[in-house]
Amino acid sequence: MAGEVDARLAKLGIEVPQAAAPVANYVGYVQTGNLVFVSGQVPLKDGKFQYQGKLGESISLEDAQAAARLCAINVIAQVKAACGGDLDRVRRVVKLTGFVNSTGDFTDQPKVVNGASDLMVEVFADKGRHSRAAVSAAALPAGVAVEVEAVVEIG
Template identity: 60%
Template sequence: MSGETERRLAELGVTLPTPTAPAANYVPVVKSGNQLFVSGQLPMGADGLTCKGKVGADVSIEDAREAAKLCAINILAQAKAALGGDLGKLVRIVKLTGFVNSVPDFGDQPKIINGASDFLVDVLGDRGRHARSAVSAGALPFNAAVEVEAIIEVAG
């Protein structure tokens, strides 16, 4: 399945980046049994944080949705690194938790986190379907608009 996943990423024009190092005292991924717990990923691109500010004031739904997709790309990059480069060991995305840095009366968090969910299903098919929470946050690290973490089932 690694080849299948890599082919699909290539078809979508996505190259997984080299994962970024943690910004504090934590590890980016913990493997426990047959699960990977991927720490919250920010929308970090080649030039750093791509989407800053509050959704509903500074950031549009469309831009935040793209930021959530970038978080999902970074989740896959972290998973690939944790799996020794073999995305074929990824059995399925079990759960995503998405945080949206939004104004108090903003209620469209699911629309934002759909950027991550839709991307993972597009790349992984049924292996990308997952349980999910999409919640508002009063603030996120570095004033990021979005942060997404994941639980992933892996083979042996």
């Protein structure tokens, strides 16, 4: 039987993929105690990079928000793996850090990362409210617009 979080995901029409395998010398997440540290997740869908481009140059704010949302879905996939498939074990999304591939004069990084933050609240309700950083990056892997990492407490 699906849990509460899985039911919310279904209602939102979100299918959580299998956790992506790392592409370099790191792991997708590390658990220490009740904390899960999720490595930066990019907008990857069906094995293909999505939303490539630089904010302030070649990608819109709306597309970047969608990229951040996809990154958050991939964060959830890593958390699901850490929880043995049971997302109801999530006690709190503690922190998100969003990296935005942007020009030096682009200043709406917080609006971009809202795409990830909003999803965490939609999926986990009050447990999804978190601290956050939204920072500019001169470049990101594969030229993607956004990358999101997370710290999540599980039980």
